[in-house]
Amino acid sequence: MSVARWNDCCCAFCRRSNTKNSTAYEEMFMRFSLRQLEAFRLFSTTLSVTRTAQMIHVSQSAVSHTLRDLETELGIKLFYRVGNRLRLTSEGKAILPAIERVFAQLTQLESEVETMQGIGAGRLTVATMPPIGTWLINGAAQRFLADRPALRFSLRNAAAPEVQNQVRMEIADIGFTVAAEEDADLRLDPLLHGEIVCVLPIGHPLAAQAVVTAGDIARERLIAPSADSTVGSLLRMGLPPGYAQRSNFLEINQSVMAVDLAARGLGVALLHPFGLLDGVDGVVLRRFAPAIPLTVHVVLPRHRPISPQIEIFLADILTVARERLSDIADDALARTLTLARPSPEASGEGTNGPRRTDVPALRLGSGPDRPALPLPDRRRAGA
Numbered sequence: 001m002s003v004a005r006w007n008d009c010c011c012a013f014c015r016r017s018n019t020k021n022s023t024a025y026e027e028m029f030m031r032f033s034l035r036q037l038e039a040f041r042l043f044s045t046t047l048s049v050t051r052t053a054q055m056i057h058v059s060q061s062a063v064s065h066t067l068r069d070l071e072t073e074l075g076i077k078l079f080y081r082v083g084n085r086l087r088l089t090s091e092g093k094a095i096l097p098a099i100e101r102v103f104a105q106l107t108q109l110e111s112e113v114e115t116m117q118g119i120g121a122g123r124l125t126v127a128t129m130p131p132i133g134t135w136l137i138n139g140a141a142q143r144f145l146a147d148r149p150a151l152r153f154s155l156r157n158a159a160a161p162e163v164q165n166q167v168r169m170e171i172a173d174i175g176f177t178v179a180a181e182e183d184a185d186l187r188l189d190p191l192l193h194g195e196i197v198c199v200l201p202i203g204h205p206l207a208a209q210a211v212v213t214a215g216d217i218a219r220e221r222l223i224a225p226s227a228d229s230t231v232g233s234l235l236r237m238g239l240p241p242g243y244a245q246r247s248n249f250l251e252i253n254q255s256v257m258a259v260d261l262a263a264r265g266l267g268v269a270l271l272h273p274f275g276l277l278d279g280v281d282g283v284v285l286r287r288f289a290p291a292i293p294l295t296v297h298v299v300l301p302r303h304r305p306i307s308p309q310i311e312i313f314l315a316d317i318l319t320v321a322r323e324r325l326s327d328i329a330d331d332a333l334a335r336t337l338t339l340a341r342p343s344p345e346a347s348g349e350g351t352n353g354p355r356r357t358d359v360p361a362l363r364l365g366s367g368p369d370r371p372a373l374p375l376p377d378r379r380r381a382g383a
Contacts, residue, residue: 221267238292
């Protein structure tokens, strides 16, 4: 990208940014040209005015003037001379990381602009809780990326609240999380419904029951997510009064640890089902009563249009979710997990009969301000 085009992008970049630093960036771009920053960045690598001039196709005197002007604008000494050569001062070295971040963000902006114009490969960043990523997102990514070899795809594992935060801050384009909280800046859509599952060691007397109740495990040590986690908090709210104050909780922060502890006979685990879907050893799974529901939500920015790439990725998510749900062999999990049903309007099953049954749909939340989002079939989308 030419320096002139960089400069054209600067104002758009500053307007686009909704961070506290956007004003600082805007003021910086008003004070310094990108030609100055580019010249300084290249010089820091070459430590040669001659080589820098060759790389940006200008004269040596032009580079010297540009570097002196930047030094004057900053009001700090960037260079010192050793014989006939310039070297960076400690102040000059200190500002390099900030300049690199500026160019990295502008590169991202360029990629997004090219994607909008249909000339770039594009990028997609997905934030997800780890169990959902392993069971669902990885398979969808395999389908999605099969015919997109040049697309830059990033998968970011995060705790439930951080997934929403990453989408809100536009670090991620889309997120998948359990127990999403209403947010004015986010659109939330239920994808999968599930319930807390009881995990028992093989041979436990309660394994003979199809459903284990809270009363059945009143005297058991409970292995459960920590109270400060999203799932742990929901679990305690769903248990009968007094359960949350029990002293014999064994708290964990990973389902795999809880399963291993239960298999060793250290207690009975109450876990979300999403970390159990790839199979577990040494334990049996049973439904739990009272039912404590959990829902996987799709998280999207409310005030940004849904890109065609995200629509196609969501179509792949739905396809993989249906396939994985149909493959579940464990009865407790199979009875616990269901794909969220789209609204009749979204699925085309209104009073006038079926409409557009070839187009799966997700309903983004509820209410008139959250319309149904049709997800294109991959063939119709040209994928």
